[in-house]
Amino acid sequence: MSLKLAVFDVDGTLVDSRQTILRAAVEAARDVGLPEPGYDAVRQIVGLSLHEALHVLAPQLTDAELAEFVARFQASFTRMHNEPGFKEPLYAGAEAHLRRLEKDGWLLAMATGNSRRGVNRLLDNHDWRSLFVSTHCASDGPGKPHPAMLLEAMKASGCEPRQTVMIGDTGHDIRMALNAGTRAQGVAWGFHTPDEVRAAGAHHVAADFDELDAELDRFAAAL
Structure with missing residues (x-):
């Protein structure tokens, strides 16, 4: 496989x-x-x-x-x-989507503009430490749209650009993916509008996690 x-x-x-x-x-x-x-x-x-x-x-x-x-x-x-009870919500369907990908044999990584402290907090709050093969953030080196984080993620997983999909909601994510030679998968529910994500060069923009599931399945079937 x-x-x-x-x-x-x-x-x-x-x-x-x-x-x-x-x-x-x-x-x-x-x-x-x-x-x-x-x-x-x-x-x-x-x-x-x-x-x-x-x-x-x-x-x-x-x-x-x-x-x-x-x-x-x-x-x-x-x-x-640090406020009592504070927890940033996941988008509806995000947790199930990640677990489904893991079950289907996908390797998962994270590439974010967050700090390393923020990444560690996120992994602990959502019990994701065993879910991600590697995590890459602004504390590690050049940020988006530089391809450094994606290149390191591929190195850590042993994957090539043709086997890799970058999933993000902004043009910064899309340009990083294109700079690294990977699939650039946009989502429509975040900070940039779908039109802005498409204008950055996204290969596809998913309207919801069901559509993202289907698009990633098509990508995997073509490998």
């Missing part, structure tokens, strides 16, 4: 983090004296490494000011996650 690797983005693909990311951006902006950003501005930067994302959001900042903006965002995010 041919190896097959599904690499997942996190925010906007598996985890519905729209409210927490917006809140952290608004609180951080307020703390450093910037105008509060709207959701449409914030959603465009999700998927990038935090430093790059906030630079896009506020390109006028000096290096020192940007570092403070990043620190304030991280502090807000940490406060939210």
